[in-house]
Amino acid sequence: MDQYHFGADLLDAYRGTADWVKAVGIVTMAAFVLGFCTLIFKFQLALYEATQRHARRSRPDAEFRERFARVLGERQLDCRNKSGNDG
Numbered sequence: 672m673d674q675y676h677f678g679a680d681l682l683d684a685y686r687g688t689a690d691w692v693k694a695v696g697i698v699t700m701a702a703f704v705l706g707f708c709t710l711i712f713k714f715q716l717a718l719y720e721a722t723q724r725h726a727r728r729s730r731p732d733a734e735f736r737e738r739f740a741r742v743l744g745e746r747q748l749d750c751r752n753k754s755g756n757d758g
Contacts, residue, residue, distance in 0.1 A: 685693070
């Protein structure tokens with residue numbers, strides 16, 4: 672008995688199918704690849720925007736500094752001398 676070749680049998684079956692089935696297969700694969708790339712790019716964009724939004728929130732802006740200075744007044748906070756020791 673001759674050895675069975677799966678690839679040759681698959682290629683023969685593909686060649687024997689109707690042209691519209693081949694076209695649907697090609698369009699389906701292309702749509703899947705484009706959809707997957709779109710999904711990845713949207714995720715990357717959302718991740719970038721979230722990172723930028725977090726970076727903007729983590730840096731105090733001028734308005735925040737003004738409010739902070741108004742609430743605390745003109746006193747300076749020194750956290751190094753909280754123990755009461757001057758030496």
